């Protein structure tokens with residue numbers, strides 16, 4: 390019997406990563422012969438950690454904080470969605486070549502459409518933030534044909550620049566960038582928090598009245614109970630709330646599909662993960 394193919398997630402810190410659990414569940418479910426581990430790389434040792442893993446027979450890695458830009462640079466070939474995101478969260482070792490992909494944005498869209506049954510076509514979408522997390526979401530969101538996409542950020546100029554960078558990709562979809570204060574008087578069907586504010590248990594300072602009837606507030610962060618952003622959204626009248634646990638599982642499924650050509654059923658894995666997070 391041949392030994393199972395090896396994969397890993399590389400980050401710093403990495404101890405609390407849920408990726409090994411998720412990919413082990415996918416492998417069991419699909420019968421794919423693989424093992425998946427968590428690797429801590431020193432802050433100045435990402436490329437070496439990747440090389441060591443590859444030399445030891447590794448077939449691919451997921452990449453997490455703070456190495457997604459380095460992974461982008463390390464990849465010799467990249468998918469269009471990785472090019473658009475400017476960051477790579479998935480590397481595949483294909484013979485001598487390192488291929489880089491970014492599955493975060495696709496994971497977000499899949500979570501919204503399939504797990505949360507949210508209609509993105511024709512929706513007015515507000516994306517909060519203009520860092521790496523927001524950038525990775527822009528192209529996949531545009532691909533779902535919203536009525537409009539507005540990017541708003543604490544530092545307005547960054548949102549304007551980000552919207553400008555995707556002007557051509559947007560085609561005839563209205564795409565604009567602005568500051569948080571400029572949102573007064575506007576309403577949205579979907580508000581996505583891609584800022585780092587929830588890490589500090591803070592909500593971005595938003596004007597009230599942003600949530601249209603039937604709207605969904607979505608935080609890319611997750612944890613036990615509602616994040617600060619979701620608590621504020623509830624108080625401001627959002628009809629539905631969701632955190633980013635589904636995005637985490639869906640981006641993993643997209644990576645798994647890229648490596649193995651098999652798409653796992655994410656619902657039982659997401660349900661199990663939700664139970665674990667709630668019990669923490």
Ligand code: ATR
Nearest residue numbers: 518519520521522523543544547584585586591593
């Ligand atoms: P990431 O890769 O997670 O997107 P990042 O590139 O450091 O991280 O970007 C962090 C984003 O969160 C930025 O959009 C930042 O706003 P600024 O550009 O004005 O710095 C946003 N952010 C962080 N803390 C915030 C807070 N408390 N309220 C609002 N926005 C916040």
